[in-house]
Amino acid sequence: MNPFDPKHWDPCNEALERVHEFLNQRELTPQDQADIRRHLTDCPPCGDRFDFEEKLLERLKKSDPCQCPERLRARIKALLDLT
Amino acid sequence: MNDDRRLEFKEKALPLLxxxxxxxxxxxRNPSMAEDVVAESFARAWKSIDQFQPGTNLRAWMYRILTNTYITHFRKNKREPEKVSVDAYEKADHFHLYNKLSSxxxxxxxxxxxxxxxxxxxxxxxxxxxxxxEYRTAVVLFDLEGLSYQEVASALDVPIGTVRSRLARGRALLQTTLHQHAVELGLVPA
Known part of the structure; x- marks a missing residue:
């Protein structure tokens, strides 16, 4: 990491801005992931925020268990079988 | 060729229902409209099955059709998307709820x-x-359904940068709304 690169002047900001990319395990290079993981162990306030955000996101996903109505399922099956 | 595609579509699209x-x-936000959007999306996908490349990401393709169907055919029936005041964005911060609860x-x-x-x-x-x-759609596709930035961008037909900023604002507003609810529940003082 280049300490003169303005991007790295504030490692907390840098980590917090990428919280969702990190939590979703998407879009980050392995190096970025490792950098963030290291920062989270070094910096408990950031660690707590990530932890909170992770739980919030999981909770949000679980809040939406959706079952497609049977009526719609029948409608789609009819559409796919007719042709 | 199209028979292969139809077979693959039946096998892989139905479990996505x-x-x-x-x-x-x-x-x-409306169950009967949601049914129509899904039915219309399947009808459109089935009709344009020759545009689907077998072996590519069928799920992302379906979400693109679904989003497009919703935006072009169903949203027009309603009022324009609600606007949130600039004030609300400025107040919204990424960890609003966490900050309030932990203070x-x-x-x-x-x-x-x-x-x-x-x-x-x-x-x-x-x-x-x-x-x-516009924020809700981005959050649904990325955070709830797990599409990539590129997939969300192509579903919404906007640049990736726009997806990022809609997600950031959407999540921040979500925390603000949840904070208001925490106040109502008496978890935090107003």
Whole structure:
């Protein structure tokens, strides 16, 4: 990491801005992931925020268990079988 | 060739019905409209099956059709997407809810536990439904359905940068709404 690169002047900001990319395990290079993981162990306030955000996101996903109505399922099956 | 595609479509698209309906429900906030959006999306996908490349990501393709169907055919029937005041964005910060919950007395319970325990599914659904449409759609596709930036960008037909900024604002507004609810529940002082 280049300490003169303005991007790295504030490692907390840098980590917090990428919280969702990190939590979703998407879009980050392995190096970025490792950098963030290291920062989270070094910096408990950031660690707590990530932890909170992770739980919030999981909770949000679980809040939406959706079952497609049977009526719609029948409608789609009819559409796919007719042709 | 098209028979192979149709076979693959039947095998892989039908198991996506529940999640596609769920996404349509969050976009439309209306069960019967959600059914129509999903049915129309399947009809369109089936009709343009020759545009689908077998072996490529069928799920992303379906979400693109679903989003497009919703935006072009169903949203027009309604009023323009709600606008949120600039004020609301400025107040919204990324960790709004966390900051408010953790700034209480040290003896207060762990913020994460409270969010898990005291907020109901309904509370989360309501908070999501309250988001302005363009932010809600981005959050649904990326955070709930797990599409990539590129897939969301192509579903919404906007640049990746726009997806990022809609997600950031959507999540920040979500925390603001949940904070207001935490105030109503008496978890934090107003």
């Amino acid at each position: 529940d999640e596609l309906y769920g996404a349509a429900l969050r976009m439309t 209480r007395a040290p003896s207060a319970p762990d913020p994460a536990k409270e969010v898990m325990g005291r907020f109901t599914n309904e509370d989360f659904r309501k908070a999501l439904d309250l988001l302005p449409e």
